[in-house]
Amino acid sequence: MKRWAVEQNSPLSKIASLLHTMRKIGYDGLPLCAKTLLGTNRDKVELDVLGEGTFMYIGIENNLCRRDFDFLQSSNNVTLDVGIDGLQLTRSSKTCLWPILGALVDHPKVGPFLIACFQGNSKPPNPDDFLMSFCNEVTNLRENGIKVGSNEVIKQFRVRSFTCDSPARAFVTGVMSHSAKNACPKCICTSEKHSFPVSVGIAQTDESFKNRQDISHHRLEYKNKETVLESANFGMVSQFPLDPMHLVDLGVMKKLLNLLISKSNLSVMNKKLQFLSKFVPSEFSRVARDFNELSNWKSTEFRPFLLYTGIFVLKGCSSEDRYYHFLLLHTGIRLLCIERSNNIGINIADQILQEFVKLFSTLYINERINFNLHGILHIADCVRQFGPLDNFSAKSWV
Template sequence: MANGHYAHFGLREGIEFSLRSYFYNYPNEVKFDISVDGLPLAKSSSSQFWPIMGSVVSDCYTDPFVIGIFHGMKKPADVNEFLRPLVDELKHLQQEGFVIDNKNIKVTLNAIIADAPAKAFVTQVKGHTGYFGCSKCIQEGDFLQNRVIFPEVNSTERTDESFRLKQHPEHHIGNTCLEKLKIGMVSQVPLDYAHLTCLGCLKRLIQRWVKGKRDVRLQENTQNSINASLIVLRPFITSEFARLPRSLHEIDRWKATELRQFLLYTGPVVLRNLLPVKYYEHFVVLSVAIRILADPEYCTVLIDYAQSLLTWFVSNYGSLYGHQFLSYNVHNLVHLCNDVRKFGPVDNFSSFKYENNMQKIKNQLRTSGKPLEQIFPDTDCVSEVSACWLRISDNKAQCWWPERSKNVASLISSCSPPVESKWVLYNVEIERYCSNLDKARKVAGNPTYTSTDDELLGRGKRITMPQQDQSTSDEESTDPGISVGRPPSMPTVNESVMNKSATLIGQSLLVLNNNHETLPPNSVGKKTFFFALYVYSLDCLSTQ
């Protein structure tokens, strides 16, 4: 791309992995969500990821998967170039579907989930600070005290057809290739309450209570009482909550999950009799409305009541805190119920799990250089793996890979079995068999490597080999009992496959084959036999 690099991992692969992980009986139709957001990689530079993530819609929780990642010093210069691999693949899947275990699966895009800046970027509309920035209604904002505000609560709503026909050209800044898909660019791009309500409205409210103007700011002793109450609650917070309550003085560093906890659980308790009545009632109205919209049952039977509460909250916001604070986030609370009517509870279309997954992506980086190449799988990434990480069925090879790859070398060296609940499964191709880990690493660095290269390059250039008890030849194997050869076809899943090792090169796999039955009886488990120590499974070593 013009200002960075993009790696496309594939939409079908992610959907298929989710189906195999979470479904016993595959459905005829699979719905999935897409999330796009920016991810800063360092504080000292502008290096950033823009991942495209997906998640299968299900009654149970499903982990997000990565569809593609862009890396650059700023966001992609051309959104259509950024989204084209996804759009092309999705168009094909929408038309043809795909087959898994002899069953044809229909694929449907359910929603595009993003915060306000990312949503404006991928849909090519005015941003949240623009006069026509609201994505749900045609209201023109007003400029008040150096900011754009949206004071109306009953403006005419936008429709998918009006977006497609561009009936309001002042709202658009360009064309997006997402319009080529069979989706509603208004109805299927919902508001994200994690950013809208928690990080937007609620965080600003608390900041005004703590360090706002004198007529709104709480006295120091009142703040201390609230902080003390929050700290007292810490031992009683159950494990279902990701974080414990913190002082209001740290509000600038509160995460969205902490704000959600305060809004729905701790806030109404600790603020009672401490926050002035008019502000407390205003806050409780927001808390009750979001509580209704977050409940699977209440969001259906009390949706109209929640709508009236949010309309009242927005209508009275200006008189309590100032009309100059009727921002994009505050205004869009009146549109949140429409998305709940279409998608269900707000957690069905929130970005919480995608934000969590982005941190997992970031944790895979070990150094600041070449971050995209460190995200597995990549066509230029080389890493040896244990063949117990392989899963082969229907002439198709897949490989497990740890989510956090900082200790991947030790996992490979020790032939650690995959932790399927935490690792990711990728499609691979078996390309070549090797005799031991040392040779596999050499072949990974140079695909044309042969054993005769050791005469010129010397042994152990990639790792230090232990001293052998007896002299060995420079042939294909360090032990004459090892038999090596390229298999005529893809092996099937059996016990012998679980006792092999492999080297992964992006989408290709170098398999280290060994016939351990021909090894000398006293060789297993001895450090002098490097290949035996690393190639044998843990079960074999434990018997010695």
């Protein structure tokens, strides 16, 4: 019943009314209060002023000490992925939220929970104040373990990775934004005339990051100083995989489609997409809108196009060269999505994607290799470390 109430997004008053009716007709195993049914946290949360905004810290242990997490009492340990992102609440105001979310690595079906949140008219004033409470708690949990479930059983605790889009990652790690010359978080390279190299440079590691080997990569205030995340001994390179949702779906696939669609093929491509929409199974969260709406497409529209429908829609609607080039991206990413992938498959995908980036600069000579295209060169490495793309994609958080 709880799952039904959450999925239907029912108002509390409606749920309470239903609970009362059920009690009247003889179901006495359910509570009468909607908040009790949903397990709403009733602890008072204090709000702090942070810069010109408001900050609320709920905490990791506070979340996991609830009855909902009793299943963790039989786990060997607790491993967490952390998601950080900035979200604009409405298009008509500057108000934005910067949540810090947690997700249990070994229990992917359990949805993410809120650890902390900043609300203001811009991003938090600096990453240190924003992440100080989080780092303090993680340091404590690493040393003393975390209490889980209503019986407060203590388990070992660690954070596996951070999922962020490029602006959020640059902000929390204290490095230059993705439009800067030395923006790549995974290798030491420099963009020329806003175009990144088509091959990887010397690998950036946690040690080279700490030693400031590529000093231009770091923001001015952190060239000689560590962020709180770095001081809390997080791997500033190894624990920040590139996010496939922003990098591949909303980044490279969107750019490629904008280049592949023209007035001459728009109508045929729309018809093909419309034809396919009749066969989209219910497991897909959304049927893609036509290409006139491309600027508003969500990642859930780009992703099926890349993985499934694109090979049909683009066939005969672009030059052979460009179709073959799209197939490289399609094949490389499909291989990296396989749940039981092995090193051979990942190595093949890696070679295919390296070829894709090199060919891009040949086929689209007036286009720059932007941050996302260069990032494709590193995505197979992230799969080697964290498993299939879905294991570390921001799509799991939305």
